[in-house]
Amino acid sequence: xxxxxxxxxxxxxxHFMGQTFWIAVLYTVISLVTLPLSLWxxxxxxxxxxxxxxxxxxNIVQTxxxxxxxxxxxxxxxxxxxxxxxxxxxxxxxxxxSLPVKRGSVxxxxxxxGILLITxxxxxxxxxxxxxxxxxxxxxxxxxxxxxMINTGIMMIITYILTVFTGFFTNKLFIHLQLIVILFFLxxxxxxxxxxxxxxxxxxxxVYSSMRGADLLxxxxxxxxxxxxxxxxxxxxxLMKSIIWTVVGIVIxxxxxxxxxxxxxxxxxxxxxYSSVRYVLSVIITILGMLILGSVLGYVLSxxxxxxxISFVLGWLGSYIIVEMxxxxxxxxxxxxxxxxxxxxxxxxFMGVFYAGWNSYTSYVxxxxxxxxxxxxxxxxxSSYTNFENKEIMSDDYLTNDNxxxxxxxxxxxxxxxxxxxxxxxxxxxxxxxxxxxxxxxxMVYRSFDHxxxxxxxxxxxxxxxxxxxLRTTDLILNIEEHEWMTNIMLSSFSGETVYINxxxxxxxxxxxxxxxxxxxxxxxxxxxxxxSQNLFNMEIEYHHTGNQREYIYGNGNxxxxxxxxxxxxxxxLSEFLALDEAERVYEYEVxxxxxxxxxxxxxxxxxxxxxxxxxxxxQGEREDIEEEIDAGNLSTDSGRAIxxxxxxxxxxxxxNAQSAQYTHFIIGIE
Amino acid sequence: xKVYVRNVDxxxxxxxxxxxxxxxxxxxxxHGLLGSNGAGKTTFMKTLMGIYKPDSxxxxxxxxxxxxxxxxxxxxxxxxxxxxxxxxxxxxKMAEFYRGIYPRWSEKRFQQLTxxxxxxxxxxxxxxxxxxxxxxxxxxAISSRPKxxxxxxxxxxxxxxxxxxxxxxxxxxxxxxxMTVIASSHNLREMEDICDSVSIMHHGELLFNRDLSEIKGxxxxxxxxxxxxxxxxxxxxxxxxxxxxxxxxxTCIIKGDILDVEKKVTKYNPLMYxxxxxxxxxxxxxxxxxxGYEISNIIVE
Numbered sequence: 023x024x025x026x027x028x029x030x031x032x033x034x035x036x037h038f039m040g041q042t043f044w045i046a047v048l049y050t051v052i053s054l055v056t057l058p059l060s061l062w063x064x065x066x067x068x069x070x071x072x073x074x075x076x077x078x079x080x081n082i083v084q085t086x087x088x089x090x091x092x093x094x095x096x097x098x099x100x101x102x103x104x105x106x107x108x109x110x111x112x113x114x115x116x117x118x119x120s121l122p123v124k125r126g127s128v129x130x131x132x133x134x135x136g137i138l139l140i141t142x143x144x145x146x147x148x149x150x151x152x153x154x155x156x157x158x159x160x161x162x163x164x165x166x167x168x169x170x171m172i173n174t175g176i177m178m179i180i181t182y183i184l185t186v187f188t189g190f191f192t193n194k195l196f197i198h199l200q201l202i203v204i205l206f207f208l209x210x211x212x213x214x215x216x217x218x219x220x221x222x223x224x225x226x227x228x229v230y231s232s233m234r235g236a237d238l239l240x241x242x243x244x245x246x247x248x249x250x251x252x253x254x255x256x257x258x259x260x261l262m263k264s265i266i267w268t269v270v271g272i273v274i275x276x277x278x279x280x281x282x283x284x285x286x287x288x289x290x291x292x293x294x295x296y297s298s299v300r301y302v303l304s305v306i307i308t309i310l311g312m313l314i315l316g317s318v319l320g321y322v323l324s325x326x327x328x329x330x331x332i333s334f335v336l337g338w339l340g341s342y343i344i345v346e347m348x349x350x351x352x353x354x355x356x357x358x359x360x361x362x363x364x365x366x367x368x369x370x371x372f373m374g375v376f377y378a379g380w381n382s383y384t385s386y387v388x389x390x391x392x393x394x395x396x397x398x399x400x401x402x403x404x405s406s407y408t409n410f411e412n413k414e415i416m417s418d419d420y421l422t423n424d425n426x427x428x429x430x431x432x433x434x435x436x437x438x439x440x441x442x443x444x445x446x447x448x449x450x451x452x453x454x455x456x457x458x459x460x461x462x463x464x465x466m467v468y469r470s471f472d473h474x475x476x477x478x479x480x481x482x483x484x485x486x487x488x489x490x491x492x493l494r495t496t497d498l499i500l501n502i503e504e505h506e507w508m509t510n511i512m513l514s515s516f517s518g519e520t521v522y523i524n525x526x527x528x529x530x531x532x533x534x535x536x537x538x539x540x541x542x543x544x545x546x547x548x549x550x551x552x553x554x555s556q557n558l559f560n561m562e563i564e565y566h567h568t569g570n571q572r573e574y575i576y577g578n579g580n581x582x583x584x585x586x587x588x589x590x591x592x593x594x595x596l597s598e599f600l601a602l603d604e605a606e607r608v609y610e611y612e613v614x615x616x617x618x619x620x621x622x623x624x625x626x627x628x629x630x631x632x633x634x635x636x637x638x639x640x641x642q643g644e645r646e647d648i649e650e651e652i653d654a655g656n657l658s659t660d661s662g663r664a665i666x667x668x669x670x671x672x673x674x675x676x677x678x679n680a681q682s683a684q685y686t687h688f689i690i691g692i693e
Numbered sequence: 694x695k696v697y698v699r700n701v702d703x704x705x706x707x708x709x710x711x712x713x714x715x716x717x718x719x720x721x722x723x724h725g726l727l728g729s730n731g732a733g734k735t736t737f738m739k740t741l742m743g744i745y746k747p748d749s750x751x752x753x754x755x756x757x758x759x760x761x762x763x764x765x766x767x768x769x770x771x772x773x774x775x776x777x778x779x780x781x782x783x784x785x786k787m788a789e790f791y792r793g794i795y796p797r798w799s800e801k802r803f804q805q806l807t808x809x810x811x812x813x814x815x816x817x818x819x820x821x822x823x824x825x826x827x828x829x830x831x832x833x834a835i836s837s838r839p840k841x842x843x844x845x846x847x848x849x850x851x852x853x854x855x856x857x858x859x860x861x862x863x864x865x866x867x868x869x870x871x872m873t874v875i876a877s878s879h880n881l882r883e884m885e886d887i888c889d890s891v892s893i894m895h896h897g898e899l900l901f902n903r904d905l906s907e908i909k910g911x912x913x914x915x916x917x918x919x920x921x922x923x924x925x926x927x928x929x930x931x932x933x934x935x936x937x938x939x940x941x942x943x944t945c946i947i948k949g950d951i952l953d954v955e956k957k958v959t960k961y962n963p964l965m966y967x968x969x970x971x972x973x974x975x976x977x978x979x980x981x982x983x984x985g986y987e988i989s990n991i992i993v994e
Contacts, residue, residue: 113773115778116744117773117775119743119744120742120769121766122763122765122767287739287744288745444780
């Protein structure tokens with residue numbers, strides 16, 4: 023107890039409080055604007071907000087709470103920087119340390135002031151919200167306000183502790199600011215730069231991915247403290263992560279006392295307290311700058327390997343100069359040859375490890391026997407554009423295929439992609455191949471290729487993935503597990519037409535009909551089903567699970583399923599839904615050799631395709647007959663009769679393979 | 694309060710600012726810390742105050758270490774060469790701060806001194822002149838009633854009247870409350886007047902540490918004129934430690950038994966001679982000269 027009282031020095035607390043009082047007032051004003059005032063305005067204009075912005079009630083509350091925490095984090099950083107500023111100038115540092123106050127008490131005063139000036143405005147805003155909630159047109163529960171108050175307070179206090187902690191590594195306010203940015207964002211910036219640079223050199227790296235959690239960047243983004251802190255004020259709240267960060271905050275707080283005890287006032291005029299930290303940071307940030315500048319230069323110059331090496335060397339030099347300017351707080355930098363050589367050698371070693379590491383990463387293909395299940399997304403074969411998100415409403419098997427044959431086929435296709443991962447990519451050529459393996463030991467392996475090779479063998483391997491079994495795995499309707507959460511099923515065409523199925527009975531009837539007809543509708547050519555899934559037709563379900571939040575899942579559906587045809591036909595003409603009536607040209611063809619035919623349709627430009635197959639261009643009368651047949655629901659995947667019609671919404675893109683017939687034209691099979 | 698410094702070292706990286714300093718200062722006295730520029734005086738003062746932790750050795754106030762010792766520090770005040778006040782602080786606001794920090798703070802003294810120096814207690818201190826800021830720092834320090842006062846260039850910026858008043862205040866506390874004062878200064882004349890003892894620092898080392906009364910009893914300056922210059926035996930006999938010869942006039946500093954100097958000098962039949970007490974400046978110049986730090990003329994182009 024005596025020890026605790028010795029840490030309390032009311033004079034110092036009053037002093038620090040007085041110094042930073044107006045920053046706290048400023049934050050309170052910003053908080054008033056971002057929360058109570060904005061909520062009131064949003065409530066007053068609720069109709070407009072809902073209709074124009076498409077926001078939902080709790081989205082507004084969460085968004086504003088997140089905006090408030092964003093400012094709160096900035097406030098906590100500024101508060102800590104200015105409170106700790108006493109150690110940055112010799113005169114005040116000497117004065118404070120000549121006082122009969124222990125360093126522990128000084129630091130305790132810093133923390134007490136920080137915690138008070140953070141909690142008081144948060145408490146004040148919470149009290150206002152408690153009263154304001156009665157005049158809002160939307161719900162804002164006590165629980166939400168209480169959660170916001172606790173979470174915001176904790177996140178801001180952790181930010182404050184981290185900022186105070188970083189202050190012990192420098193004696194300059196400007197560098198303190200740099201260090202807190204470095205502490206928060208260096209891992210993300212470094213990893214992002216490494217991934218971006220690597221993805222420019224290699225194919226197969228999932229910087230971003232349609233597979234949830236499968237990309238390499240998201241885990242780092244989500245665990246970057248400010249991002250994590252702000253997303254906590256939402257449905258993505260994670261108690262475990264909050265506990266971990268709170269523990270980190272407490273540990274850092276203890277370490278800050280230790281650092282202060284060891285701090286030597288005589289180095290108050292040095293930019294950095296520990297020269298070793300300064301040099302390590304300089305080396306890391308120089309490498310970060312080298313990756314960024316080198317990649318940009320390499321991209322702009324787009325030359326051979328020598329140009330790339332020169333780009334990285336120049337990137338390193340530019341980065342080194344910038345880092346030294348920042349760390350020395352002057353543009354007239356003092357270059358220390360030894361430090362420069364160490365930095366250069368570190369960069370060379372880093373690049374060596376970088377090349378070897380990514381080379382090994384992109385060329386790795388797991389052994390099929392060690393794979394438990396697999397998810398595949400290819401823009402060409404086997405699956406669709408679906409987002410692969412594993413939502414709670416869906417069955418665990420959704421998008422996950424554990425068929426040994428399919429796993430084998432996937433590994434084979436992956437091998438072709440991996441072999442070409444280090445080859446020079448062709449500008450404008452894209453053929454996506456994403457794969458996620460769940461291994462027998464529970465670990466995950468993700469790879470994402472943008473330039474799957476277009477050799478016959480490779481495409482053949484990709485085609486192997488096309489199976490009814492995989493169609494079943496990727497079908498949205500077949501994999502719905504929690505029917506009762508659903509509020510809507512939407513059937514949409516590329517032209518923008520949407521047919522809604524509402525009401526529990528209608529939805530259940532549709533699902534049952536769809537499921538019972540699935541096998542028969544998938545018996546024909548899967549190419550036609552895939553082509554319609556990828557380019558012409560998709561399904562979407564809307565459901566409510568937690569709170570008022572609406573969730574949506576887009577996914578594959580089979581256009582040829584009688585349940586789909588019947589449901590659309592009840593609402594509108596099928597030819598209108600598919601935009602056939604808007605098409606400039608409509609062709610017909612009796613398919614003889616379907617494997618070659620559909621492969622050519624996917625890869626050849628329409629002009630070449632047409633001249634090769636001599637398609638029949640339909641006259642107006644013939645078009646009307648076809649439309650009638652389609653409107654009557656006579657779609658088929660196994661009749662061999664294909665109708666191709668120009669895509670009225672096609673806009674030429676830069677991608678060379680986006681010119682192929684499958685993008686400029688739609689294809690459907692009819693009886 | 695006794696001030697005892699034992700074998701204190703303090704370095705800034707590879708540079709040794711204070712090297713193996715031993716010093717004892719008697720309570721209720723004023724000690725002058727002299728030295729060349731960059732000698733390490735300020736570093737030493739900050740080490741005395743507990744702002745810097747000695748690399749080795751110890752600084753003891755009444756046998757207690759001062760570093761991180763709030764009990765000791767509450768009885769010691771340090772006035773920096775440029776007095777520090779918080780941003781926008783007034784004398785009243787600073788007094789409020791000192792009142793909360795120093796347990797022996799005397800409000801009566803504060804009011805008395807503020808009136809005496811005619812300072813506006815509500816004026817921003819950082820907007821005042823250098824001399825007035827120093828007056829304010831003395832008001833605050835003296836009102837805190839410390840047992841030890843550490844002063845870095847204490848009279849810099851004060852006019853002669855205020856300077857004398859401040860000296861009187863210090864001497865009062867020394868005489869009445871046994872306060873110990875350690876002051877660093879380049880103004881040797883001033884130090885000579887008020888200090889009981891002095892020490893000289895050079896390149897971090899303490900070259901010299903004596904009571905002024907002792908110095909005056911053991912050092913003197915001899916000016917002597919001869920018909921014919923004597924040989925080295927003369928200088929050895931009188932105990933000359935430093936000499937300058939201009940024509941037939943010799944000036945030398947004599948160290949040791951200065952009572953017999955006249956007897957020894959007359960043996961050599963000088964034309965005339967004069968035995969003078971050494972000023973502090975002469976002692977300083979002599980001691981520093983011994984270490985190669987001396988006045989040398991330079992003629993610029």
